[in-house]
Amino acid sequence: MNSNYILNGLPEREVKPRDRGFTMAMDKGLSIREVEDFLEVAGEYVDIVKLGWATSYVVPNLQKKLDVYRAAGIPVYFGGTLFEAFIARNQFDDYRRVLDKYNMTFAEVSDGSIEMNHEKKCGYIQTLAEQVTVLSEVGSKDAEKIIPPYMWIRLMKAELEAGAWKVIGEAREGGNVGLFRSTGEVRSGLVEEILTQVPFEKILWEAPQKAQQVWFIKLLGANVNLGNIAPNEVIPLETIRLGLRGDTFNHFINNGQPIIDA
């Protein structure tokens, strides 16, 4: 952990390679220099990068970008929508070849845009887990499709058993579906019920909005896994984890009681 000066009593942060408290950032079309800039500033704090949905199809700098992340030791994976785009076209084998072509070591399996038989989804997870480390995602991108908590739990458990390394709680780039209401408010009962059954380090919560990050950190501490973080929000997130921004300032010291300097 970097430290330009000493502040006493900060929460302990896991260091890399982290299994807890890791940050997944979303690259939705950065240039090579922008990737370098991002890594200069946040390389220490970001654990894995997602190339958002199927942006990898259109960006002209894909191979070079993967090289830059790789040189920095930060794994990259294609957004789940790309997996679904191949499935929807009956091109699963092509997808596996694309993963090989680009030497991908991680992949996401999701069903946010298509309806997928869950055994079939677990089959994809199992097959891909022989090739790469799999993150699987639960939750629809459709705000109308509300999955009840017991079902989230059942799906997450089955996907972990099928070989997923971690399961992702869906939120999109906007933070307004899946784990969240359309206003961005956390479905807190859902999250709490999931946590009674699924180990917290196995879950990666998509939480693009600041209020969502704050909510998870207050509930689960500095070392909760958070994802869909915009590149320029990784530093702000790190300060929230450490209680160094107003939102969590009082959470990590003085037993969470207001600080009074009288």
Add this chain to the structure above:
Amino acid sequence: MNSNYILNGLPEREVKPRDRGFTMAMDKGLSIREVEDFLEVAGEYVDIVKLGWATSYVVPNLQKKLDVYRAAGIPVYFGGTLFEAFIARNQFDDYRRVLDKYNMTFAEVSDGSIEMNHEKKCGYIQTLAEQVTVLSEVGSKDAEKIIPPYMWIRLMKAELEAGAWKVIGEAREGGNVGLFRSTGEVRSGLVEEILTQVPFEKILWEAPQKAQQVWFIKLLGANVNLGNIAPNEVIPLETIRLGLRGDTFNHFINNGQPIIDA
């Protein structure tokens, strides 16, 4: 069209130089390196760049920036508010000299901030069309000024007849006036009525918000002309055009029916 791998059955996209399906991006003060980065990533997908409103007055890198865009073959024009700033000061001839000084090949004529007699507006279009390619804009920046659909149509037709290359539907950077309600919601009846009378390739719809872009693409297809796109949203927009983001995923395949992988 770039393509890092093959996905079957994507909608056909026009290629440059495009008359349909083109993307206008808004530069509201990028540095030279930021312009280079933008072009590295999105140069293939952006057709024309607007220097937002009168930002060109204050940026210190104007000439150099124009040179970089020009070298990439991407035309640039000053936002309509600059035209209006000259008109409001009775400096139309000065404006024409500014266009020459910077070798501009495109210009916008608008009346979003001032009240302009429409014959006079068409006169400006006619005069400028002898010097440059003219985009003319319809719609007020004032959320209180609602122009009824028949009047939008009358204005657009007259401006095209006066020599405008395309007409722009106003939305501002925020996407909350003109074509849109203050909430950002599309005035869909207005758009549909306009399209009964004005050819769709002659219209450039300002649509800075994602939901607005999605709405136009669902109504008019991958090759609708969209503008006021933030530089870092050109790649995301391209994926929406291609049905490679959740929002339009089901629109372009399977006849728009949900994909079921059972």
Add this chain to the structure above:
Amino acid sequence: MNSNYILNGLPEREVKPRDRGFTMAMDKGLSIREVEDFLEVAGEYVDIVKLGWATSYVVPNLQKKLDVYRAAGIPVYFGGTLFEAFIARNQFDDYRRVLDKYNMTFAEVSDGSIEMNHEKKCGYIQTLAEQVTVLSEVGSKDAEKIIPPYMWIRLMKAELEAGAWKVIGEAREGGNVGLFRSTGEVRSGLVEEILTQVPFEKILWEAPQKAQQVWFIKLLGANVNLGNIAPNEVIPLETIRLGLRGDTFNHFINNGQPIIDA
């Protein structure tokens, strides 16, 4: 003032070094190249930079970043939350040493996250004023804590008397507390009452949202001091100050009456 062409009758802008009309920008984790890009574009228009809250604790490029700003002649200070983080841990002397270690010439004293006896706050201002130029901030980061206008005035006056160079009206990065309602709307009665008692050039208004900037500029003119401006919004703000964006277009010419070109 830069000027790529001549527009008549623009409001007069103060030039550097400005005591009125200055712009404070917030850097919440820029890379070195991003700082350079920011200064290329906006160096002429930005007067002082705040390293947001305690981001300086986690960024790995702190010393180098300070060097770049220094070379451009732009003073930098740490956000008030960092001061409070040291106070909350009873490390005020450590904070003073940090200011020396990094050769800081400005510092902020605030009590947005902790409750602080006001005499004690003024004591910190007095002590730090012997070491650096002090900005002190009034207003809580807690949306629930509403300070009545007479109290804002009393606090501001006392802090200026204690040695603060300017007082800051709190708004956060989001612009939704302190001077503003949770919707972002200005507490206009509060601002007007403050201005009956505190000289306008002694106040720096945090106003991160465009509508807030517009409100202050319409009330107080082109040369109001505004802060918490995102780096890429400094150019847009400058155009709003000059009446070169739709929002203030009619404010600075024609005695604020609509321009009619008939």
